[in-house]
Amino acid sequence: xxxxxxxxxxxxxxxxxxxxxxxxxxxxxxxxxxxxxxxxxxxxxxxxxxxxxxxxxxxxxxxxxxxxxxxxxxxxxxxxxxxxxxxxxxxxxxxxxxxxxxxxxxxxxxxxxxxxxxxxxxxxxxxxxxxxxxxxxxxxxxxxxxxxxxxx
Amino acid sequence: xxxxxxxxxxxxxxxxxxxxxxxxxxxxxxxxxxxxxxxxxxxxxxxxxxxxxxxxxxxxxxxxxxxxxxxxxxxxxxxxxxxxxxxxxxxxxxxxxxxxxxxxxxxxxxxxxxxxxxxxxxxxxxxxxxxxxxxxxxxxxxxxxxxxxxxxxxxxxxxxxxxxxxxxxxxxxxxxxxxxxxxxxxxxxxxxxxxxxxxxxxxxxxxxxxxxxxxxxxxxxxxxxxxxxxxxxxxxxxxxxxxxxxxxxxxxxxxxxxxx
Numbered sequence: 001x002x003x004x005x006x007x008x009x010x011x012x013x014x015x016x017x018x019x020x021x022x023x024x025x026x027x028x029x030x031x032x033x034x035x036x037x038x039x040x041x042x043x044x045x046x047x048x049x050x051x052x053x054x055x056x057x058x059x060x061x062x063x064x065x066x067x068x069x070x071x072x073x074x075x076x077x078x079x080x081x082x083x084x085x086x087x088x089x090x091x092x093x094x095x096x097x098x099x100x101x102x103x104x105x106x107x108x109x110x111x112x113x114x115x116x117x118x119x120x121x122x123x124x125x126x127x128x129x130x131x132x133x134x135x136x137x138x139x140x141x142x143x144x145x146x147x148x149x150x151x152x
Numbered sequence: 153x154x155x156x157x158x159x160x161x162x163x164x165x166x167x168x169x170x171x172x173x174x175x176x177x178x179x180x181x182x183x184x185x186x187x188x189x190x191x192x193x194x195x196x197x198x199x200x201x202x203x204x205x206x207x208x209x210x211x212x213x214x215x216x217x218x219x220x221x222x223x224x225x226x227x228x229x230x231x232x233x234x235x236x237x238x239x240x241x242x243x244x245x246x247x248x249x250x251x252x253x254x255x256x257x258x259x260x261x262x263x264x265x266x267x268x269x270x271x272x273x274x275x276x277x278x279x280x281x282x283x284x285x286x287x288x289x290x291x292x293x294x295x296x297x298x299x300x301x302x303x304x305x306x307x308x309x310x311x312x313x314x315x316x317x318x319x320x321x322x323x324x325x326x327x328x329x330x331x332x333x334x335x336x337x338x339x340x341x342x343x344x345x346x347x348x349x350x351x352x353x354x355x356x357x358x359x360x361x362x363x364x365x366x367x368x369x370x371x372x373x374x375x376x377x378x379x380x381x382x383x384x385x386x387x388x389x390x391x392x393x394x395x396x397x398x399x400x401x402x403x404x405x406x407x408x409x410x411x412x
Contacts, residue, residue: 063279069168073169077161
């Protein structure tokens with residue numbers, strides 16, 4: 001469906017970030033940006049997934065973060081790792097989709113946290129950020145159960 | 153995962169680490185996407201208003217037959233209008249408070265709207281629609297009518313980013329208004345802040361008010377900061393004192409930027 005993903009990065013990133021900045025469910029902000037990167041990685045090669053994730057992460061960092069890098073790292077990692085679950089020996093099921101998206105969202109969040117801890121002294125924010133991250137991981141997992149790798 | 157497949161991931165980690173190390177040492181890099189960001193913040197603010205309006209409309213939507221539907225539509229419209237009037241009325245109140253703040257604060261630099269709140273889960277930041285073009289500079293102070301809200305950490309032409317009072321990187325020298333005791337207040341990354349190094353022998357109790365002392369050389373003296381919400385013994389030499397900021401950080405809409 002998407003032939004030239006790079007051209008769509010700014011548009012999709014902006015849309016996902018716009019929604020994430022304005023929408024909250026049960027008091028928690030959504031993280032559609034991570035989900036979009038996961039979905040893209042799942043339906044494309046590892047390199048394309050990483051490029052998409054890096055582009056999305058850069059936009060996120062540029063708009064919302066005091067530091068450029070944490071989102072970029074998290075996005076690239078999610079996009080790259082997501083592709084393994086459709087291009088290796090795993091057989092996709094809704095449960096696998098749920099688990100992978102949840103875990104990758106969580107891993108991405110932790111990568112952001114680790115980056116900010118090292119480069120922006122955010123080590124104490126862990127408690128405050130953990131619950132929103134868990135909620136976002138859960139939500140992305142539920143969404144992922146409905147998206148098969150072959151549907152892109 | 154074979155080692156070769158891990159290589160791009162390792163390269164990504166190294167590249168991102170190098171980028172962040174550079175920023176940590178040399179400060180923020182010049183962002184080529186800055187002009188695009190300005191447009192984004194405008195759209196984001198517009199979308200926020202639209203969603204708020206839609207939410208109000210949906211809240212009052214739904215009927216069983218045509219007449220009821222029609223009446224409900226009218227009612228919905230009236231309620232929507234009423235909500236809008238309420239919204240304008242509230243905004244008017246906030247702006248009046250801001251205007252009063254401007255009149256009473258000689259250090260006033262600019263008024264600003266909050267256009268995005270940090271969706272990033274680990275950092276408590278927000279973006280304001282006033283930047284260098286309005287005289288805003290790094291380290292300036294962000295206040296709301298209810299008290300201290302944060303400080304400016306990054307400035308572009310037409311917008312700036314501010315660190316909220318509850319961010320862990322935020323700290324301010326404060327004074328307990330009732331006892332005149334001085335202390336350092338820091339954010340915790342959650343909804344409340346904490347007093348640092350507050351000895352056991354110093355008297356403090358729930359409800360005490362904290363104002364800025366001005367001793368840090370960053371914030372002016374006398375800004376309302378927060379009130380003590382919990383005191384516990386804590387481990388070691390110091391008491392654990394939780395402070396609730398006067399500013400409701402997740403409800404900020406308009407703020408004033410002042411210089412020291």
